[in-house]
Amino acid sequence: MKNFEDFRAALLGQGISHVWRGYGSAIFLEIGPLVASKRRSGEPGEPHGTLTIMIQGDWRIEDRTTIICGSGGEEKLWLQTVKGFVGRSIADVALCGRLPELAVDLDDGLRLHSFSTVQGQPEWTIFNNRKGRENADWLSVENGALVCQSA
Numbered sequence: 001m002k003n004f005e006d007f008r009a010a011l012l013g014q015g016i017s018h019v020w021r022g023y024g025s026a027i028f029l030e031i032g033p034l035v036a037s038k039r040r041s042g043e044p045g046e047p048h049g050t051l052t053i054m055i056q057g058d059w060r061i062e063d064r065t066t067i068i069c070g071s072g073g074e075e076k077l078w079l080q081t082v083k084g085f086v087g088r089s090i091a092d093v094a095l096c097g098r099l100p101e102l103a104v105d106l107d108d109g110l111r112l113h114s115f116s117t118v119q120g121q122p123e124w125t126i127f128n129n130r131k132g133r134e135n136a137d138w139l140s141v142e143n144g145a146l147v148c149q150s151a
Contacts, residue, residue, distance in 0.1 A: 004146055007126045007139050008093045011051060016085045016106075020046045022056070025071035027082055029053040029104070029112075031090065037133060048133050053104060057116040057123030064109055085112075099144050102126075 018030035032050030039045045060070035069078040092105040102124045104112040114124045125140040137150045
């Protein structure tokens with residue numbers, strides 16, 4: 001995958017098979033068939049999908065008329081809402097803003113939208129894990145521009 005459109009095309013119509021929380025309010029959406037993983041300690045880790053969407057910074061979940069919840073809100077509500085993504089499909093993926101933020105539309109009309117509120121760069125990454133997690137291609141933002149890294 002060499003650019004945003006390649007990643008977008010790979011995500012469209014795909015099902016979310018697992019969602020997990022990283023450090024703080026970081027969230028990971030695992031897309032497609034899952035593969036078991038191990039942590040460096042040898043303990044079981046979170047499984048990963050063919051593709052992964054990671055949002056480390058701030059984010060919110062919207063429907064067509066309101067913000068349902070977000071990373072700065074009530075943790076119990078946003079955890080429950082994000083975990084409810086499992087089994088839903090990705091209807092669209094778009095970039096928004098001068099510094100590219102990520103918007104992921106689900107088949108039920110919900111939108112997961114990244115938006116950084118601190119200095120630096122938007123904090124999201126899309127991983128293509130088809131060659132394994134260690135050899136994943138990824139897309140993110142550096143110096144205000146999209147960067148695609150191929151393993």
